Amino acid sequence: MKAEIHPTYYPEAKITCACGNVIVAGSTVSEIHIELCSKCHPFYTGKQKLIDTARRVEKFQERTVSAKAKSSTTLGKKAKAAKRTTQKATKRAQKKPTTLVEA
Numbered sequence: 001m002k003a004e005i006h007p008t009y010y011p012e013a014k015i016t017c018a019c020g021n022v023i024v025a026g027s028t029v030s031e032i033h034i035e036l037c038s039k040c041h042p043f044y045t046g047k048q049k050l051i052d053t054a055r056r057v058e059k060f061q062e063r064t065v066s067a068k069a070k071s072s073t074t075l076g077k078k079a080k081a082a083k084r085t086t087q088k089a090t091k092r093a094q095k096k097p098t099t100l101v102e103a
Contacts, residue, residue, distance in 0.1 A: 018034070
């Protein structure tokens with residue numbers, strides 16, 4: 001191997017997780033900070049834990065709530081057609097002049 005072309009290897013580098021777990025392993029970086037590890041990852045724990053750094057989860061939940069509210073007010077084709085016919089009937093009733101009785 002050539003000298004001075006390889007990075008420094010740290011045999012006891014500290015890997016620190018956001019949950020507080022510390023793992024010691026070999027690396028070219030002395031300290032590494034990670035968000036998920038085997039102690040807190042949902043695949044290994046079986047629990048759902050949401051790591052949200054950019055408010056993505058809250059935005060998604062807001063969109064689903066608003067979509068559900070909107071879908072409850074929206075109607076199907078038949079209901080919309082029935083609504084239109086009733087609106088047209090009321091317009092026609094308003095347009096018709098009342099009968100005049102001439103004396």
